[in-house]
Amino acid sequence: MTTTTEALAATATLLRFATAGSVDDGKSTLVGRLLHDSKSVLTDQLEAVERASASRGQDGPDLALLTDGLRAEREQGITIDVAYRYFATPRRRFILADTPGHVQYTRNMVTGASTAELTVILVDARNGVVEQTRRHAAIAALLRVPHVVLAVNKMDLVGYREPVFAAIAEEFTAYATELGIPEVTAIPISALAGDNVVEPSARMDWYGGPTVLEHLETVPVSHDLAHCHARLPVQYVIRPQSAEHPDYRGYAGQIAAGSFRVGEQVTVLPSGRTTTISGIDLLGEPVDVAWTTQSVTLLLADDIDVSRGDLIVPTKDAPPTTQDVEATVCHVADAALTVGHRVLLKHGTRTVKAIVKDIPSRLTLDDLSLHPHPGLLAANDIGRVKIRTAEPLPVDAYADSRRTGSFILIDPADGTTLTAGMVGESFAAPEPVKDAADDDGWDF
């Protein structure tokens, strides 16, 4: 009973995390085990799974049916699309982005990782680090997911032997370090038998670290505001024009990074006009300081022109504005992205016209090598692009700010989301690719 009553703490923090793993690494079993052992699978859901499993002639309940929500997924027995799961322990609430492992669904892992604070990468202890493991690590590094967990699964099938685990952990950590991943926590598990997922394993007494759940509960989520550039993308101008508030004019938005306080001098970009913050409303309540990711309304001392799409920043810490954006992108649409493509670019709350000027390189995820001037990026490709925008944009490097350093490209004709972009350098371009001025064509 303690679990449920303590889990009620309305002040518990929220951890968003994603799982990644190849098709048969046991990802569904791990997710099923986490949900089941944290008592997040309820009787009627289990009964439904048991019924469905039995009608398919399976011996026991197939936990994958808990998570595969679409008819097509159940028919094919694979996960096609990201699904979000929710569970809680006394210490934390969790939002799990359960992402597919297939190569052709790389974009879905990008989707899940874009909001995650932590990624669990699964490997099969019998196979060790494989191509797909490297791909998942590269995506976690690219998206700058702050914490990476390597879950070495199926330890029961290798006799729970420490050297097997140690060799895999060492190989993976070396590769992750090369990618710039700051920290890897390796955990030997058996999702099927329940070793080290929620309960510590009695069969691996050589392992002294946390279980998967324990780690998820205690991993520090960084909110180091001191080193963050404060940023507020203006979403909406609030003007009641009522008898009670005849002159109220507030700039509403969700603080993307850092903190703002009343009295601070701020600049509105891209116009560059400067004023001070005269008040901050936190959903109707005045406060004198607010921080990421609160949704607030800023009141400014001077009556200057501010509208949706503008970015409010501290005057002493303003990002440069530019019409030439260089970024690493993951192409998420079926149709290719080509040089010369006219697109819309959404950055924060601003959507502008843009043109793809160049695609200097495409990344081969398996060995992190660069294919120069590929001419196009197909679905699931990751590459470098140069984009010219119709209006100047205040962009940060993605390395400094996941929110103001990211953007999406949209097809102006049908609204399709084409590409996920991360501004600035990344491991994907250890050496800048030379820009050949005469390279105006490309080969397919």
Added chain:
Amino acid sequence: MTTLAEVQGGTDSPYALSHLDALESEAVHIFREVAGEFENPVILFSGGKDSIVMLHLALKAFAPAAVPFSLLHVDTGHNFPEVLEYRDRAVERHGLRLHVASVQDYIDRGVLKERPDGTRNPLQTLPLTEKIRSERFDAVFGGGRRDEEKARAKERVFSLRDEFSQWDPRRQRPELWNLYNGRHAPGEHVRVFPLSNWTELDVWQYIAREGIALPRIYFAHEREVFQRAGMWLTAGDWGGPREDEPVVRRLVRYRTVGDMSCTGAVDSDATTLDAVIAEIAASRLTERGATRADDKLSEAAMEDRKREGYF
């Protein structure tokens, strides 16, 4: 007034938001994105707890200005009277405009036929989609949560619907960071789910924290009910009970509020918010599993209805 040094938001760091604050902030961000990018949004409002929380969040998102959206109620004709009263009071109090799409009208005109099982839930889709088309709504807020059902777990926050209001789960736009893509062609619209990441427990904790009033049927009360398909249904003009279904008086409450013909009550003595929260935390049944007949029809019942334009 708070200062940075005084604030202790959680266990991680002084600046970590509590999970309720994080969910609230995210939902407000979603409301403001829609207000900024769409011409004619509407909030689906049933008078149930999720839509009541949605309205509360919308009020906070635009304070001290009015909510820039109207409300739309899909009226099955089998509503709980307490819920209709609540709906009308909310509309009155906040000066909102209410649109009603009436299933009964469609039945009276012969466009829709009563089903043999008496449930009107699937009949809501046509009045809803026709109202969206005739009023030219381009964004429609729904209170759906991903924790409700496994097809809903796959739903995007911004979910594009074609000119027939259809959902195609295999052709959803990837949703990256918090950069929601609301582009749509004329005739298409976007369903928006600001409570996507909330669980039933989150909703109740938020209701308790914010002191939000709810229709009385969410709390334990004595009611005349009869049993059908393992659920306690309220006896009434809508067509229940049949002769072989004896009516009894029981102490019950509702976990969800929908059409009377397919929303079941649960046995409960929870008369306060705290008691309701404790009851849900201890329950071994999901909200829909406990109280919704329509989702038991088949393994893909929700997916199939959503494909056709259901919310």
